[in-house]
Structures are given as C-alpha cells and as structure tokens.
Amino acid sequence: MEGKRSGSQQHCDLLRKIREFTRAIVEELSNGRSPTILIDRFRNYCTNPNANCCCSYDLSYGKEILTFRKESHVHRLDILLRVLLIVQQLLQESRHGSKRDIYYMHPCIFSEQSVVDQAINDICILMQCSRHNLNVVSVGNGLVMGWIRFLEGGRKFDCINCPNMAHPIPVQVEEVKDIVSVARFILIVEKESVFQRLANDQFCNANRCIVITGRGYPDIPTRRFLRLLIEKLCLPAYCLVDCDPYGFDILTTYRFGSLQMAYDAKYLRCPEVRWLGAFPSDSEKYCLPQQCLLPLTGKDKRKTESMLNRCYLQRDVPKWRSELELMLQRGVKFEIEALSVYSLSFLTKEYIPSKIKGGVHI
Amino acid sequence: MEIASANVICLQLVSSATQRCRLSGEPCRLSVVVKCSLPSDPLLSRISISDTGVGSCLEEFQGLKFSRQSIGDEKWDGMLSVRTTGKCDNEVYHYQLNLKESASARRLTRLPSNPKNGVKFSGTEVILSMFESADALVAEINCFFQKMLMLKIPNVAYELVVERGDAPGSQCEHVFLANESNPLSFSASNLECLKSSIEDYVLKHGYKKEHLKVGSGTAYCTEGHQNTGWMMDTVIAISEISEPISSCFRTSGAKSEVIYFKDFSPCSVSQSSMKALTSIDWRSFGLTLKSIANQGGYAFLEWEGLPPNTRIDIILHSYHKQAVMPSAKQKTQLDRNLIKRAVKLALDDLKEKHAGVLLSAHALKIRSYAPDLAKTIAGLILSSNDSGFQGECFSLIGLQCQGVGGEIVEDCIKKKIISVIEMNDRKSHERSEDVAPFLFEDECLQELDFQEDEYEEGVGFVFLAR
Amino acid sequence: MEIASANVICLQLVSSATQRCRLSGEPCRLSVVVKCSLPSDPLLSRISISDTGVGSCLEEFQGLKFSRQSIGDEKWDGMLSVRTTGKCDNEVYHYQLNLKESASARRLTRLPSNPKNGVKFSGTEVILSMFESADALVAEINCFFQKMLMLKIPNVAYELVVERGDAPGSQCEHVFLANESNPLSFSASNLECLKSSIEDYVLKHGYKKEHLKVGSGTAYCTEGHQNTGWMMDTVIAISEISEPISSCFRTSGAKSEVIYFKDFSPCSVSQSSMKALTSIDWRSFGLTLKSIANQGGYAFLEWEGLPPNTRIDIILHSYHKQAVMPSAKQKTQLDRNLIKRAVKLALDDLKEKHAGVLLSAHALKIRSYAPDLAKTIAGLILSSNDSGFQGECFSLIGLQCQGVGGEIVEDCIKKKIISVIEMNDRKSHERSEDVAPFLFEDECLQELDFQEDEYEEGVGFVFLAR
Amino acid sequence: MGDLRKSSMRFFSDQNLCYADILPPSEIRARIEVAVLNFLRILASPTPAISDLPLINRRSSNSRASKGLLTQVSCVFLSHSFCTRSLMRANTAKAFIRVWKVMEMCFGVLVQEKRVTQRELFYKLLCDSPDYFTSQLQVNRTIQDVVALLQCSRYSLGIMASSRGLVAGRLLLQEPNQEVVDCSECGLSGHAISGDLNRLETLILNTDARYIIVVEKHAIFQRLAEDRVFNQIPSILITAKGYPDIATRFLLHRLARAFPDLPILALVDWNPAGLAILCTFKFGSIGMGLEAYRYACNVKWLGLRGDDLEMIPEQSLVPLKPRDLQIAKSLLSSEVLQENYRRELEIMVQHGHRVEIEALYFHGYDYLGKYIAKKIVQANYI
Ligand SMILES: [Mg+2]
Numbered sequence A: 001m002e003g004k005r006s007g008s009q010q011h012c013d014l015l016r017k018i019r020e021f022t023r024a025i026v027e028e029l030s031n032g033r034s035p036t037i038l039i040d041r042f043r044n045y046c047t048n049p050n051a052n053c054c055c056s057y058d059l060s061y062g063k064e065i066l067t068f069r070k071e072s073h074v075h076r077l078d079i080l081l082r083v084l085l086i087v088q089q090l091l092q093e094s095r096h097g098s099k100r101d102i103y104y105m106h107p108c109i110f111s112e113q114s115v116v117d118q119a120i121n122d123i124c125i126l127m128q129c130s131r132h133n134l135n136v137v138s139v140g141n142g143l144v145m146g147w148i149r150f151l152e153g154g155r156k157f158d159c160i161n162c163p164n165m166a167h168p169i170p171v172q173v174e175e176v177k178d179i180v181s182v183a184r185f186i187l188i189v190e191k192e193s194v195f196q197r198l199a200n201d202q203f204c205n206a207n208r209c210i211v212i213t214g215r216g217y218p219d220i221p222t223r224r225f226l227r228l229l230i231e232k233l234c235l236p237a238y239c240l241v242d243c244d245p246y247g248f249d250i251l252t253t254y255r256f257g258s259l260q261m262a263y264d265a266k267y268l269r270c271p272e273v274r275w276l277g278a279f280p281s282d283s284e285k286y287c288l289p290q291q292c293l294l295p296l297t298g299k300d301k302r303k304t305e306s307m308l309n310r311c312y313l314q315r316d317v318p319k320w321r322s323e324l325e326l327m328l329q330r331g332v333k334f335e336i337e338a339l340s341v342y343s344l345s346f347l348t349k350e351y352i353p354s355k356i357k358g359g360v361h362i
Numbered sequence B, C: 001m002e003i004a005s006a007n008v009i010c011l012q013l014v015s016s017a018t019q020r021c022r023l024s025g026e027p028c029r030l031s032v033v034v035k036c037s038l039p040s041d042p043l044l045s046r047i048s049i050s051d052t053g054v055g056s057c058l059e060e061f062q063g064l065k066f067s068r069q070s071i072g073d074e075k076w077d078g079m080l081s082v083r084t085t086g087k088c089d090n091e092v093y094h095y096q097l098n099l100k101e102s103a104s105a106r107r108l109t110r111l112p113s114n115p116k117n118g119v120k121f122s123g124t125e126v127i128l129s130m131f132e133s134a135d136a137l138v139a140e141i142n143c144f145f146q147k148m149l150m151l152k153i154p155n156v157a158y159e160l161v162v163e164r165g166d167a168p169g170s171q172c173e174h175v176f177l178a179n180e181s182n183p184l185s186f187s188a189s190n191l192e193c194l195k196s197s198i199e200d201y202v203l204k205h206g207y208k209k210e211h212l213k214v215g216s217g218t219a220y221c222t223e224g225h226q227n228t229g230w231m232m233d234t235v236i237a238i239s240e241i242s243e244p245i246s247s248c249f250r251t252s253g254a255k256s257e258v259i260y261f262k263d264f265s266p267c268s269v270s271q272s273s274m275k276a277l278t279s280i281d282w283r284s285f286g287l288t289l290k291s292i293a294n295q296g297g298y299a300f301l302e303w304e305g306l307p308p309n310t311r312i313d314i315i316l317h318s319y320h321k322q323a324v325m326p327s328a329k330q331k332t333q334l335d336r337n338l339i340k341r342a343v344k345l346a347l348d349d350l351k352e353k354h355a356g357v358l359l360s361a362h363a364l365k366i367r368s369y370a371p372d373l374a375k376t377i378a379g380l381i382l383s384s385n386d387s388g389f390q391g392e393c394f395s396l397i398g399l400q401c402q403g404v405g406g407e408i409v410e411d412c413i414k415k416k417i418i419s420v421i422e423m424n425d426r427k428s429h430e431r432s433e434d435v436a437p438f439l440f441e442d443e444c445l446q447e448l449d450f451q452e453d454e455y456e457e458g459v460g461f462v463f464l465a466r
Numbered sequence D: 001m002g003d004l005r006k007s008s009m010r011f012f013s014d015q016n017l018c019y020a021d022i023l024p025p026s027e028i029r030a031r032i033e034v035a036v037l038n039f040l041r042i043l044a045s046p047t048p049a050i051s052d053l054p055l056i057n058r059r060s061s062n063s064r065a066s067k068g069l070l071t072q073v074s075c076v077f078l079s080h081s082f083c084t085r086s087l088m089r090a091n092t093a094k095a096f097i098r099v100w101k102v103m104e105m106c107f108g109v110l111v112q113e114k115r116v117t118q119r120e121l122f123y124k125l126l127c128d129s130p131d132y133f134t135s136q137l138q139v140n141r142t143i144q145d146v147v148a149l150l151q152c153s154r155y156s157l158g159i160m161a162s163s164r165g166l167v168a169g170r171l172l173l174q175e176p177n178q179e180v181v182d183c184s185e186c187g188l189s190g191h192a193i194s195g196d197l198n199r200l201e202t203l204i205l206n207t208d209a210r211y212i213i214v215v216e217k218h219a220i221f222q223r224l225a226e227d228r229v230f231n232q233i234p235s236i237l238i239t240a241k242g243y244p245d246i247a248t249r250f251l252l253h254r255l256a257r258a259f260p261d262l263p264i265l266a267l268v269d270w271n272p273a274g275l276a277i278l279c280t281f282k283f284g285s286i287g288m289g290l291e292a293y294r295y296a297c298n299v300k301w302l303g304l305r306g307d308d309l310e311m312i313p314e315q316s317l318v319p320l321k322p323r324d325l326q327i328a329k330s331l332l333s334s335e336v337l338q339e340n341y342r343r344e345l346e347i348m349v350q351h352g353h354r355v356e357i358e359a360l361y362f363h364g365y366d367y368l369g370k371y372i373a374k375k376i377v378q379a380n381y382i
C-alpha cells in the first residue's frame, strides 16, 4: 500500500482519510446511529490442506465489524481512536513516534503493547497504508555490512569503506537514496552472533556481498530495507537461519511476511529469498557431533506441525516443506554455531561459499 | 373459594360488591358499616356491606365454602343475610345463607321480599355478625380500600363506617372516594387508571412528578374464543426519593413490593407468579434481583446495587378481557408467561420513554466508554489543522462554527454517543439477537503468539536475567 | 575365664602351653595327642597337651571356671591331670584338678611327684578325657594351629597327633612347624613375624609377591607404669588375585575376615572391637564398608565397590608390652582407640608405601580429572606459536626441548598431577588443612576469604538483593 | 613475547587494583603463558603442588564503595577478597578444570587472531569436554572466572562483544584513517556504539556541546534525536537501551575524561529500575565484575524526579510491582547511594507508583525537549 508519491503528499492524503473517518463517525452519531467500522482481515497464508487455495495477499478474506453494540468492540474502538488521534498529531507535526511511545501515552488504558500494535495494524488497514506512513517507526534492530553505500536523509552510510563493520539499518527506509553496490549477493543471517562471526572472519572481504541481520524476527525497517536492496540491486538473497522451528519461521517471515502484517505483506515480503541453511540434512552431511543436536521440545513440535500446514509452503517452496518435515521426523534441532565446532572459520571459509557456489540452496 | 377466616370472607364480599358496581357502569357507592359493641352483646360486631351496583345473582355466594378448621364456630355462625335487587326488579329479594351447611339445598333460605314500589334502583346489602372485636377487620378493610383506590375504578366510591356503641359521639366514619385528586374520564382504560394512581401516589407523598418514571404494559392471553381471554396490566414506577417515607407500599430500602390485583381486587401473589417474577431477565434492564420473598401473600423483590435513593414500584393487574359477573370460579393459575410478558413490556416502555433508565449492565459498561470516546473524537476534530473539517463536524453535531470550547464539543459528542448506546440497548430487546459481526474461522490466528514483534524498550529488566 | 565348652578348654590349654613355650625363649615343641576309641570305652577320647616350655605355675588353671550349664556332666568329668616341671626343679610335679569343684580347697589334689634324676628339662603335660568323639575338636585345634602359625613365634613347633584305636595303621599324625617356608631370625619382632606370615600365605596360594601390598602399624597403650601397657600390632594386606581360592581366611568375594590374636593366641572379636572397626574412617582410604558382621566370634567386613579381584586381609594382635606368664586374668575390654589407631597406622603405611593404593574417594575423583587437566595444559603449551615459551615449559617438566609428541607432554604432566594428588591425599591425613600455593602470588592475600561458588550473574546494579 | 611475559609476571606480583584491563591479544596470551609456566613450575618444584586459582570475589559482600574526594566520582569496586578454584576441593575441582579449558579455548582463539561468540565457545566446549560443560550458563560463569583470574576484560579474551549503545548530537567521532562521523547528522537512529573497546579507545573525539544527556530508553533517545534537541540544548545524547553495557559506559567515560567540564545528566524513568540504571552509569556494578567501576562517571539526575509528579497525568501512574520494590530495597541498602537519591527513592516507594518518561508526552511530543531545557536552565539536577 506504499504509494509512489512524495512523502508530504502522502501525509496530506492520510490526514484527509483520517478526517473522513472522523467525520463519518460524527455523522453517524449525529444521525443517532451507531458507527459501523469495517476492518478488512488479511492473512498471508491459509491452512487449507488441499493446497488448492487461492490465497492472495492483496484481497481481504473477511471483515471485522466494530459497532457500539459489544463492549469488546467499543474497547477496541476506544483504543483505535486514541491511537488515531496520536497518529494525526504525529502527521500534522511531521514527527515520528514509536509504537512504544504511543503505548506510553495511555499505559493504563492500553494495558499492553500488543493492544497498541493491533490498533496500529487496524488503522493501517482502515487507511490503506503502511505503518511507516503513519509516522510510526520502529526502533531499528537490524544491522548491515558489506559492499554497499547509500544515503538516508542527509546521512551517508559508507559500508564499502569498511565492509566488515556493522551499521544499523536505517529506520526511515523511505528516505534511503543513492544506493551503490558492487555486491554479488545478499546474505541474511538470523542472529547477531553469526553476523559477528562473519565480520570477524572478514567474510565480506573474501566474498563481495552484503550481509544483513534482523537479530531474530526481523523488524519492519529491516524487511523493507532488504526488499529495497533486492529491488534496486537485483541481487540474489540467501538466508541462513538456525535449524529449528524459530529459525524456519524467521526464514518464512523474510520471504512471505508475517501474519500480523499480512495486510502489508506485499510491501514487506521478499519472494526472492532463498534458503541457504542450515538444513536438517546438514547435521549428517557435516557430521555434527551428537552433543550439538538438541531434541525438539513439545512446543517446537507443535509449532513445526502448525507451520507445515501453511499453504504457501506447499505452493511456493515444497522443498522447504520437505526439509521442515525432515526436521520433525528426526526430532532434533541445531544452531548455526554448531557448524563452528570443528573450526571457527568453517562457516565462512567452507559452508557458505560452497553452498552458494554449488547452488545448494532452495 | 375456600375461606380461611371471617375477615377473608368480608374482603371477598367487598370484592364482589366492587364487581357489581363496576358492571353497572354508573356512579356507584360501596359502603361497609361495622357496628361494634352492640348493646345486645358487647363482643358481637355486625358488618353490613352494601353497594348500589347491579343486583347479585347469588351464584357468587354459592361458590364460597366455609372451612370449619379455620374459623371456630364461636367466632362466626356462618350466616349471611343478603338483600339484593336489579334495576328491572320490582322488589328487593331477601335471602339467608348458611355457609356452614354443606348440603346446598339447605344453604339458601329465601325470606320474604320487600316491594320497590316502582322505584328503579339496584343494589345489594350483605350482613353478617361476628363474635369478635372488629378492629383487625376494620384495619384490613381500610388497607383493602386503599389498594382498591389504586385501580381508580372511575364509577365507584368507597365508604367505611365504624359505629361503636350507641353513643353518638363514639361514632367514627371513614370515607374513601375514588378520583378525588386526579379525576379521570369515565372512558379511561384500566391501565391508564393504574398509571394515574401511581402518579397520585407520588404526588401525595411529596415527590416531584419529574422524578417519577412510569412504564406500563399489557399482555393478552386469549383462551378459547377471542373475548374470554385474560389481560395483564403492569405498571412499573421508578422514583427517586430523598428520604424514606413510610407508606402503604411496604417497601423499605432496596425492596419492592409487588402489588397484585386480580379482577379488580387486591390479591396475594401465587407461587407461580413468584416464579414468573424470578424468571424475568432483570439484568438486561440493569437490575440485579438479589432475592424474592413471599411474605403473607405479598411478593418482595430485593435488589442489589440499586442506588439508595431509588425505589421501584410494581403493580400487576390481571383480569378477564371481557367484564364478567363476579364469580368465585377464578383461574388461580395464571399463565406465567403473561406476567413475564407484561412486566417486560412495562420495563421496555420505561426504557423507551426515559433515556438512560433501566439500561442493561452491558450497555452501562459500553456507556462508560462514552466520555473517553467523546474526548478522543473531539480531540481528532479540535486538533485537526483543517478548519473546514472542523466546521463540517460542528455543524453535524449542531454547534455554531466558531469559538466553541473543547468541552462543549466533547460534551455534545458524548451525549450523542450515549443516546446511540441507549437506543441500541432498547433496540436489542426487539431484535432477537445481536447481529454477530462477520465471523470467520481463522486457524492462522492461533499461531500469532509465536511471532515476536520487535520490542525495543523495557529491556532493562531483561538484561537482569542474563 | 569362663569355659563354654570342652573344646574351648582344650584350646585354652593349648594357648597356655604356647605361652609357656614362648616364655622359655628356647626352641620348644608343643604336642597335642588325641587318642580316640580307647579300648576301655570307644566313645572316650583322651587328650594330652604337652609342651617343653617353662613349667606351669598352676595359677593359670586356677582361673579356669567350669560352667555346668554349658557342658553336660556326661561329656567331661571336669578332671585335668597335670604334670609339670621347671628347669631348676628336681622332680616332675603331678596334680589332679577337678574343675567341677567350686571350693578351691578341694579342686587341687597333689599326687606323688616323679624324680628327674638330675636331668635338666622343663615342660608340662595336661591330660583330660572326654566322652565324645574328638573329630570336631581335632578340626578346631587344626585351625587354631594354623592361625598360631601366622604369629610365627620363632621358637615354637606345633604337633597334633590323632591316634585311633590301637591298630598302628589307623594312627594319623599332623605336624605343624613354624618358619618352615620363610625362616625368620629369632630376634624378629612380632609385627615382622605377622608380616612375614602374610607373605608366606600369599606365596603359598600361588600369588606373585609383587601383587601383594602389605602395611602394618603398632599402637601402644601404656597403663600404670611403662612396661605393663598393651601393644596392638596390625597388618593389612591387599592382594590382587586372578581367581578365588578357598583358604583358611574364610573370605569370599568382597568380604574380609579380621583375624584377631590376643596375647599370642587366636581370639574371637569382642563387641567393642567391632565398634572400633566400624568407626574407622574407611572412606578416607577409598574403602566403603557395607556391613560388619560378627559370626561366631569372627568379624567379617563387607566392602562395597571393591574390584572383584582384590582382597583385603586384616590381622590384629594385641598383647602385653612385657611378656608375662600366661594367666586367665585378661583385660577383655581393649581400648577401642588402640584398634582404631593401629588400623589407621597400617592403612597409612600401605598408602605411603604403595602409590595409588587406598586413595580416598575424594582423591580418586580428583585424580579422574587429571587426564583432562593434563590435556588442557598440554594443549595450551602446544598450541602456542612461541617456541621460547614451549621450551621453558618442556624444561620445567623435564622433557627434551625438540620433537616431543603431544602425548608425551600430556602424559608427563598427567603423571605429575596424579602424583601430587596422591601425595596430597597421604599428606592430608597428617595435616589438618592443606593449603596449596596460588597460581599468582599476591601480597594482598592476607585478606584471603575462602568463599565458595559465589555467582552473581548479570546483575545490572550491584545492590540487588537476592 | 618473552618481554611481555616478564611484564605480565610483574603485573601479577605487584597488582594492587582489582580491575579488568582492556588488553591487546598479545598481552592476554602472555598472561595465559605465565599462568601455564607458574602452574608447571609449582607442579615440578621440589615440593610439588597444584596451584589454586585466585579469583577476585564477585560477591556483593566483596564490594566496596568509594567516595571520591577530589574527583566527585564515586564508584563501586571489588576489593581484594579472593575466592579460589582449587582442584583439591571437591566443590571447586570441576570449576578449576573449566577455567583451564576456557583459557585453552581463548588462547587458541587469540593465537588465531580471531574472536568467538559465547555461543560458539559453548558449542566447542560442549563437544570437547561434555563432562565439564553442559550449559551456556556454565560457560558464561567460567568466562567470568577467567576474567577474574587474568584480570582482563572479557572482550580481551577474544570474546565478541556487541553494544546496544547509541550516541547522537554534537559530537564528532573519528577513527584513525577514517572519515569524521558527525553524530548530529545520524538521523533518529543515532550512531551505533561499537562493541569493540579497542576501537572506542582510539576514537578521536570533538564536541562543542555543553552537556551530555544520558537517556535510559531507546525510544526517548529517538524522540530527542528526531527533534534535534541537541541543537536547542547543545548536547550529546547517549543511550544504552536499558542497563548499560561496557562499551556504552566506556564511551561515556571517555567523553567525561575528554571533556571534563560537561555535566552528565541522566533522564530515566521514575522507578527504581530507572535509578538503578542511572546508578550503574554513575557507580558501576558488580554484575560486570572487574570491569565495573573503572568507567564510573559523575552522572547527575535530571529527571524524572519527585517534583515532576505534578505535571504527570493521573492515568500515567502505574502501581509499583514487587520487582520494583525489590530493586528499591537493594538500592536503599547500598552505602554508595547519596542522601538526596535515597530521599527520592523513599518518596517513590511511599508514593507506590512508577512513571515512565513518556508520561510527559501528555503535554505534547515536543514537551520533552522543553522539560529538559527548563531543568538545565534552572540547574535542577542532583
Ligand atoms: Mg534461533
């Protein structure tokens, strides 16, 4: 829902939409009617076992109707309007606020962060925009290094100058301009420690690439930034995650987007992302010691089983699905660090280069 | 009708007299004269119940059954002396009834009639004697009449005269007249009469009329052919009092007495009616029934969480759709549903007429959001930097464009929100069920909790655990 | 001494004879001759106990008390015939003792002496008769002698002769001679004799001497004036056998029999000695006492977790510091501490002499870490790319600088570590607390504060209370 | 290397401060080599022994507070109380081996001139010595033991560090042979503080700021950075996103040394944890072991404080949780806590509520800047 128009024009549009929304509510009230607020529901997958679903990212698959008739609705409306008021102020003052900032405006009413998050998502759906359009920013957790140079606002990110040094991923991705890169691929790693390993091993010196980490589940700036790079630079993107259900879920978040942000998935997902590792089959291939293989917990198994039902796996990446099934079958998981057991540089000297060179990614 | 005490038979006789008056359709007088301390026997009381209504058909007395177990022989001999005449009759008939006699042939003794000499009048007088002081009886008849007055039967005036001894100074007279304070037209319906009497009551006890909220409802129950069904009139009054006042409505604190009339006479509440009252969904009217008690035939509803200065009065009146001659043959088991329906109609009526009254607990909760919602919406309007938009909104809520204070806007919106919520609450009783918002089965949602979202702050404590 | 059975009195008499031999200081012979199935009475056995030791003082017999309850009159008449003479005596005295007689005056009957005709010799013969087959007695004396042999009293030879009937062919003779396999000098101490006999035992049973580890200790207990105290000799042998061999040491599996001598005679273990054995801190020698049992006066110690091919033999010998004439008056309650001290001395001795033997459970555990520690230290040395450092390390552990394999370095360090651990384990018995030097010396160490595992993880600020 | 060893020997013999140095790998290697040599020397001496490992005790009972007389900087430090890891005592024998194992690992990493993450170290140890290491926690503790033994920072052992710290405002940073970074031009995410202490050590610092503002929370930092508050109040903004890591404290300490005239003002939540964060910047903490007190800075408490409550709307008051009271209790029990802080904390506990800095947004998002400015102008900090 990210438009191509300039930021200020977008702000005006959004403010107008907010005013229209407010006016509609006032109008209904003045007519003695309960305002009825329709919120589309989106999802980026279904669990239709027949795999012949027609899941679409762009169409809602249902609507929620908020009225004054149910207490839970009124509560949600109360929160939604409070957040909307804050957003209107942010937009009018051209300021940015974090979700946390918004939460702290009424901590007792909001009771917890997730309530605010839902309201922000609802507003995005109502206003048909992305979160950053609301001037709601996340604090960025992502890191980037490698053969890339760009500007964010007036600030220069010159990673090429020192390609093994971590730079924070810019929060305002829409401000990123003048991307210059000589990289041959983008490597996404799940966690900071692996990122540090790559930095320490001078991975980017040896391999002309860009390395990105979202430090766990990637936040929105990281995903938007990655998408921007893939679009602008047309580079292949490989993803290296732990061989456990969370690693896999993080992988799918990069490629297919997250369920909460499904309404915006088409701007956040990166269908180009390829899974580089660690595959469940790697434990045998690289003879990992038994101690490094941990049994899947009950929670792990449940999560894996429910992930297996996601339609996009069957439809778009059946190979991922069979690897995930293999994980469940073997009942063990391992972390990327387990690959460094024999040699610290195994990951950077052998594992990643051989996978990329040999096309061992799915 | 089984008679449990001599007093009960007196009230029953008064009730029959009322019916006869009501049926006559013309202004009637109903007199009860109690003569105590007769010279012949100081303990003997003579009670005369006379009315100017239509003449008695005697059937009404046939139905009375005297239960020996209840009344000692010494208190009443079971004898009724009845004189009655219809408008078209030429003489006044005189009967002697012995209720202690179970063989019906021997119950009635026809005595010589008196000629009317061409004068057209109608009326009945029933006389009985009791070997007992009549003080208790007088008190009961007094209360009975007071309740009768609530029915405001337009054409009946009541009179209670107590004569003590022969000394003229010791004679004491009570007169009750219907319609004295708030005359209703003769054509007023029974329900209107009930409502009017509740208003009288409130005015009489010094409340302002504006503090009184009255709702009423009538439920029908047709049985067999159309005209013989039952009606159930219900009037519910909610009044706010500043101090408790003792009254005939024996209500104290958060208790309501239910006043129950059956065929134009006060009546005790049956077990089945109690059940009907219990099964009403009071909660959907914001009321919480704490307990229900049957004390001597009167139902007491105790409320929970009612404001201390609020009282609720409930009058139920069930009667034949078609006015019928008084008869002891009455359907004692009234349809529970009739009560439920009538009460609900009255409550709905109250709610409809009086904004904010009897809101359901649900609506009350929703309404509690109104100030916040109003404040936020007002904030959205007032904080906007688009004055055109502000003007539009002001005019929508009916405010002058310029120079309006934030509080006024907020207050205005709040009122509108509250009115919508209250309206919704009323409407929701008409519709069968709240329209469920579009539901969709969503198997994905359960996975949501796995997703971590980025939390940036508050990590201080997380560090502690490392 | 209370006598519980006729067999016991025989053993007691043998024991007294041994004492007399021992006191004589010259080579002596001790003969027991059992004549079964005498022609006069086939069930009568005649037992003669003769020795060439110093003459008897008769007092030793006075102490013997015959308990009627234990021995039926029918088995033994309580009569002892004693002939004795000292070296300086001119005749052989002959006495008759009736132990069944409680009046001491009538117990002893002096019979006519035999003249020695100037021949200088000394000796004693005691004869008694029993109405019983002597098989059990012979077996007991046999075992008794075997145990006596363990004392290796240098100047005494034992002889047991059994004569059945008069037929010369049925005569059977057992001869026991001390020092037969491993002659010791006459001046050898009692302890040395015990140790030597354990060695004999091992050799006799086909073990190699190198598989035998023997430790010994002697504890003293002076009472009153210096020369009358008690000594306690203890010898403990640990041998590794490849297959179990039945032996006089009735040890099976992980059980040890404690052989207990008192004043140069086998003796049963008293309750108090059992307690002493129980209270020894075996764990500090890597031994786990599973149970201790007293079976017929013999203490059996059962071990837990002892390797299956290992056996432990324990001999205790308590005796007067000063050799005294045999006497029935013996201190039965030996000081518990004496046993404890003697056993601990023997165990310490074993540990001192034999590296790695009897290490405490603690040391064993710590020793099991030695390979890992050695590997780590060797790893540190070898992974360094600083040859100067490596050279220094090699020279410290006494290896040639160049071309040393990692395993050699590791092994060398491991040996050193193990030897320190074992040494510390031995030392820790002497010192109360072992203080190792610090890796880094620091003059501030006076503040030393041995606090254990104090982890304060990830506390953001210092002062967080727990 | 031999010379280094000699100086290391000297270090070990005349140390009198218990702190962890940031040392180059060669120095650490020398220290480890000295450790090995000492071990062997004692093992092979005429009275052979296995030397105990003297570790600086990291219990709070071993902590002392110092009140600076001249510098105004108070701090918390570990005094010279030792606990030992001894092979000979059953309860420390495994810990003793673990220390050597980790030293061996670190030595190997240093020889390779690399760095490891604690997780990698865990996996290596898990596979090499499963008898001794079964959890990450054991590895982390043993690393702290090695830090306490060699008295060097964890980072110096070749273990990777990351920092959550950010800096923004009127500060120019320059690494040798690199371009100058202007922290006022870093947008709202600020400039990330590197976890590499050696790199921080070499930074060339320049500023025209008048104040240094330490911010507890990332979001507040971002707000101030976006509003460019540092231009209205010439200042440097720094945050560690909660409890500070070493790198952030290190940089703040460097700033404090480089620009001793700049007051350091802290903006924290009005809750015990906020004060604890402030105190960690100000005094150090035992949790960071020997690395704690060296970077103590004379931080002043700008807000939120008790007098700010009047401008806080009612609904922003959140009741104190048991955890808050626990922190408050331990803060109050500390001798280093100055009297006026103690009073503030007592007011907080009495009041029974906590307030987040964000509560000031009630007066608008730009109020925060005004609030800081007003407080600074009135010198309203303690
Ligand atoms: Mg993971």
Ligand SMILES: [Mg+2]
Pocket: B458, B460, D216, D269, D273, D274
């Ligand atoms: Mg906080």
